[in-house]
Amino acid sequence: MRETDSPLHSRPLACLAASVALLALAMGGAPVEVTAQTAVAAVPDLVGVWDGGGRVRRINGPNMPWTPDNFPVLNERGLAYQAVFDEAIAPKYDCVPSASPALQYDPYFMEVVQWPDRVLLRYEKDDQLRTVWLDGREPPLNEYTVQGFAVGRYEGDALLVETTHFVFDITGFDDYNGIPSSQLKRVTERYWREGEELRMTLTLEDSMFLREPASYTTRWLPAPEGYRLNPYECDAEDARRAVKYMIPKYR
């Protein structure tokens, strides 16, 4: 599917309807159902600061959230990159921020802000801010970034987000398994409320390195009342400090 064919693009009517619903919510009214193309969608209330820490889910690691059951099948290129990977080269040791699909599973807090034309996903980890555009705009043609370009829409009781235009990332799969991601990486997220919880299913595609899509589901709990995200302000000196403790893979 070409990006322009994606159901997540070119939704001005849906965005207008979503805006109306959000305005109504802001004015204290009941959730308003809006018509988004062919489906009727209510805007789910995802606003808040959410706890994704250790009390909520298992801490990330080589087998989490990618377990033997959902671990992606690498193609030959992916296997070759993984075999030669050297931990010391990981960009995180120079404070390059974590990106999708790892960022969402990092055990930190996250804030969701819903505006009429966008959803802001703000992460305590690495001080990252992702903007999910709801106004139907297209990704810039030649602009590739660490967090990529995200567009979204409401569908049923969920927010769908599709992110593309990532830069090549030598650890773009996660922080633990030495698998890169390419400019072809496409991350789809579905957010919904389950009682007090915020839940998300993330699906990852990257035909440069993966034979088939991979997916995980996770959750957040409401942060303690009044909690505000702390600045992360990654310290480059401390980020790299432990690298000297490794026995180098290459000399």
Next chain:
Amino acid sequence: MKAMLWISSLAAVVALGFVLTSPPAEAHHSSTPFYDDTQDVEVIGTVSRFNFRNPHSFIYIEAENEDGQMVEWEVELGAAVSMSRSGWTRETIQTGDPIRAVGNPSRAAGTFGMCCARLTQPDGSEIQLVRFESDEVPLQLVAFVASLAGGS
């Protein structure tokens, strides 16, 4: 009144003893490429620095090695933003504090790193971590102790 204020203040903080185990694997990197998790080393010395930062905090401990020479160990802890939710501040550990750390040693020869450390007083007793009322300590406790003070 002075006594009541003192008791009230006492109630507003709760001293939590802790024997800390803080693997650096929380969200940034796995410890195994850097540290040998099949071994433990024990260091008893004096805190020379405490960097309360992200992505990892470090405690520096000056201690004598087997040859009687002073060595500075770098003990890797978790991210400051995560530790702060457990009541840590940059003042929790101070330069000059006596301390004991038991943890996994770094792998590269000639380095003095440690992770996943149990931190205690040199005699093995717990380090006191102070957590303020605003950090999830029940307000009822404060109110209860304050009312006792007022009645006496």
